[in-house]
Amino acid sequence: MGLISGMVRTAVVAGTATAVSNRVTRRQRARWAAQDYSAVPPAGMPVNHEMPEDDLASELDRLTVLHAQGRLTDAEFAAAKAKVLER
Structure with a gap:
């Protein structure tokens, strides 16, 4: 039984x-x-308006979660998604 219990x-x-x-x-x-991701970068830090591919996917995931939780309406979700995809 020692082997089996181990x-x-x-x-x-x-x-x-x-x-x-x-x-x-x-x-x-x-x-x-x-x-x-809407936070203002620290002073002197260059602003890059293009989102890296990972950040784009993360932002879309975040919006999807908020929409699924009911914190964003269909219209708000569509507008926010369009805004993210414009970048």
């Missing part, structure tokens, strides 16, 4: 570690999606 214990620890890691990843992605 295997079970290892499986439980590995499963718990995976679950915690996945939860942390989901929470971090949600935080990144909710970041405000």
Whole structure:
């Protein structure tokens, strides 16, 4: 029974570690999606009006989350999405 209980214990620890890691990843992605990109850059920092591809996808993800949560109406979502895609 020692071998089986050791295997079970290892499986439980590995499963718990995976679950915690996945939860942390989901929470971090949600935080990144909710970041405000409209902040003014610090003085002296050049303003780049083109969004890098990663930021564009992140901003669209953030808008999608806000729309899914009901915090943006269909019209607000469409306007914000169009504005992001213009950049």
